[in-house]
Amino acid sequence: MIEVKDLVRQFKSGDRTIKPVNGVSFELGKGTLASIVGKSGSGKSTLLSLLGALDKPTSGDVIVDGVSLAALPDTKLTEYRRRDIGFVFQQFNLIPNLSAVDNVMLPMEFAGVRKAARSARAKELLEQVQLDPEKHGRRINRLSGGEQQRVAIARALANEPKLILADEPTGNLDEQTGEHIIALLSSLSRDHNTTILVVTHDRSLANKADRRFRLQQGRLSEEASRQRVAAPAS
Amino acid sequence: MSVLARSVGNAFRNKIRTAAVVAVLTVAIGLALAMLVANQAVGAKVQELNASVGTVLTVNPAGGQGFEGGGEPLTAEQAAKAATVPNVTSVVGTKALRMRTETTTASGTSGTTQTQGGPGGGPGGQAATAVTTNLTAAVDAGTLGNRNNTSNGTGNGATGNAAGPNGTANQTQPAFSLPITATGIEAEVDSTGKALNITSGTGLGDYKAVSGKALLGTTLAEKNKLSVGSTFTINGQTFTVAGTFDAGTAFGNNAVYLTLADAQKLANLPDELSTMIVTVNSMENVDSAKTALQAALGSDKADVTQGQRNLETAVSSLNSVKGISLVAFIAALATAGLIILLIMVMLVRERRREIGVLKAIGAPNRTIGLQFVLEALVLATLGSVVGAVVASFASGSIASALISTNTTTTAGTGQRGAGGFPGGGAGFPGGGPFGGAQQLLTSVTASVSPEILAAGVAAVFGVAIIGALVPALLTARIRPIEVLRGE
C-alpha cells in the first residue's frame, strides 16, 4: 500500500548538514499497524512528515497505492493530505480559537462534506475517543493536553483516511485512556483495513503492532516481527 | 463552521487590536466618504450653475459690452459666420438704443452734444446709439441714479464750463430721469437670450422686418399710460405698442423691444449689431462651441462670454474644491487600503503556523486565501459602518469648511463686481440673480444621499479586497511543514 524508496531528508544547520532520514526503505501492506521507536531527535517526526507529504524529501520517493508523491503537483499533494492521510501531530496542532467539534469538522469541510453530516460525524468521533460530551463545544485552549490529544486523533480520523500517521498519540494520556486509544487504532487497522504507522515509546501500543521499526542514525531497521493472526495481504 | 464564520471569528480573536484597527479604519473610511459626499454636492452645484447659464453664449464687440468700452461694432456678416460654427443652433442679433426722454434733452441747449456723451450717456457709447423718445422712464433715478449722474456730470462739467453757456445748465439739473433701453431683436428673446414673457397683446410678428411695432415692459407701459394699440415716438417716428412683457425685474421692465430692422433704421446703422446671442445645441458642447466661435470671429473683433462672468469664477472655484475633495477621497481610500494591507500582512505572519496546520490537514490554498480576504472585509465593514455614520455627520461641515476657506477671495470680488455696475444700480437685465457669489457658494449643502454612500462603501470594499489580496497570496507560499516548527 505504501512503499518507501531510499528516502533522504537533509537539513543545513550552520555549516554542517544533518541527515535525520538517510536512506530509508520499507513497504507496508494495507491494514498493517506498524510502530517506530527511536531516540529523541533521531528523525521520527521528519520521516512521518515525508510520508504525509508535509515536506519534500531531498531524494528518494514515497509511492502510495502505485502513485509516486514526487511526481504529484502541489494541488494533488493537498488532495492526498486531505483524502488519504490522517495525521496526528506530536504537538496536536489544533486551531486554538475553535471548539473541539469545529476542529474535527475542518478536514470534512475541506473535503466538501455537508454541514449536518460533518457535525454528526464529528460528535461521533469525539465520543469514540472518549471526550466528555460537555467538552465537545469547548474551545481548544480550554482543554487539557490529554483532551487535546484525543481531539487531534478524532480529527485525523475524520475523512476515513487509508493511512494514519500518528506521532506519539498516547504520550499525554493516562494508562486507561491510552489503552482505549490503542484499541481504537488496532480495530481500525483490523476492521477497516486502515494502514497505521505510529511513532511511540508506549510499550503496550508497540506490542499491538504488526511490525516494529527502529530509527537510528537516519536508517530504519525492523525488529523481529510477530505476525498477527490472519493478517490481510497487502 | 464555514469559511465566513471562521473569518468573522478570527477578526475578533484579539478584541483590543480589532478595536484599534477599526478605529483607524473608521477615520480613513469616514474621511473618504465625507470627501465623496462633498465632491458630489459641489459637483451637483456646479452642474446646477452651468444649467442656469444654459447653452447661451453672448458675443460682444471686442473691448466693449453694453454701453461701455470701445472697438469695432459687430456686423450682420459676422452673425452669418457665427451661424456656421458647429453645434450652434441659432444666432440672434440685437441692436441696443439708449433713449432719453425728450423733455430732458430739451432742457439742454444742444441735443447733439447730448449724444456725444451727456449725463448717463456712458463713455464711448460705441455699441449703443442714443435716440430720443416721448416715453418717461418707469424707474426713479433715486440715490444710485443721481450719484451715478453726478459722477458722470463732473467730467462733463469741465467740458461744459469750457464751452461757457452750458455750465450753468449742468449745475442746476433738478429732475434727472433715467434712460430707457430699446433693444432691436431678431427673435422673441430678451437681451440674455431668454424667451420674452408676453403678458398682453402679441409679439412683433416678423422680427427681421421693419414693422413700426414695439413691445413695452409692464411698468414702462403703466408709467406712460400705454396699452396694446397705443402709440409713442422714438426720434419723432411713431411706434405702435404690439404687446407688453414682464421681465421679472424693475430694471428689465423699464425697456422696449423693437425688431432688429427698426432699431438699425432708427440708429441709421444698417447691418450693425450690439450683441449676438448664440444658442448651442447642448451643455456639453458649450465650451467647444465657445472656443470655435471665438476663433471664427477673431479675438480682435469679438468677445465671446458665457453667462455671467462672476458666475464663471464661482464655478471655477467650486471646480477646484471639487478637485481637492476628489484627491482627498482617493488619498483617504488609499490609506484605508494600506491599513488593511499592513494589518493583514501582520496577521499572516502571526498565523504562519496555523496556516501550516490548515494546509497539513488538506485545506486548498484558495480556501485559506478566501478566509483572509473575508477577514479583511469584516474589518472594512466595521470601519465602513462607523465611518458612514461619522461621514453623514461630518460631511456638511467638511464641505462648507472646504468652500469657505477656498473661495472667500473670489466671493468678495464677485460682490464688488455686481454692485459696481454703472447706470443706477442696474447692469443688464438678468445681472441681478447672481449678485452675490458668496450667497451662491454657501448654498452648497452636502446632503448625504444613500446612493453616494453606497458607491463610497463599494469603493472601500474594492480597495479592501485589493489590500487583502497581497497577504492572501502570501498564504499560498506558506508550506505545510511550518506545522512542525516551533511557535
Ligand SMILES: Nc1ncnc2c1ncn2[C@@H]1O[C@H](COP(=O)(O)OP(=O)(O)OP(=O)(O)O)[C@@H](O)[C@H]1O
Ligand atoms: N527544519 C529543520 N532544520 C534543521 N534541522 C531540523 C529541522 N527539522 C528537524 N531538524 C533536526 O532533525 C532532527 C530530527 O528531528 P525530528 O523532529 O524528526 O526528531 P524526532 O525523532 O521526532 O524527535 P522527538 O522524539 O524528540 O520528537 C533533529 O536533530 C532536528 O533538530
Ligand SMILES: [Mg+2]
Ligand atoms: Mg518528534
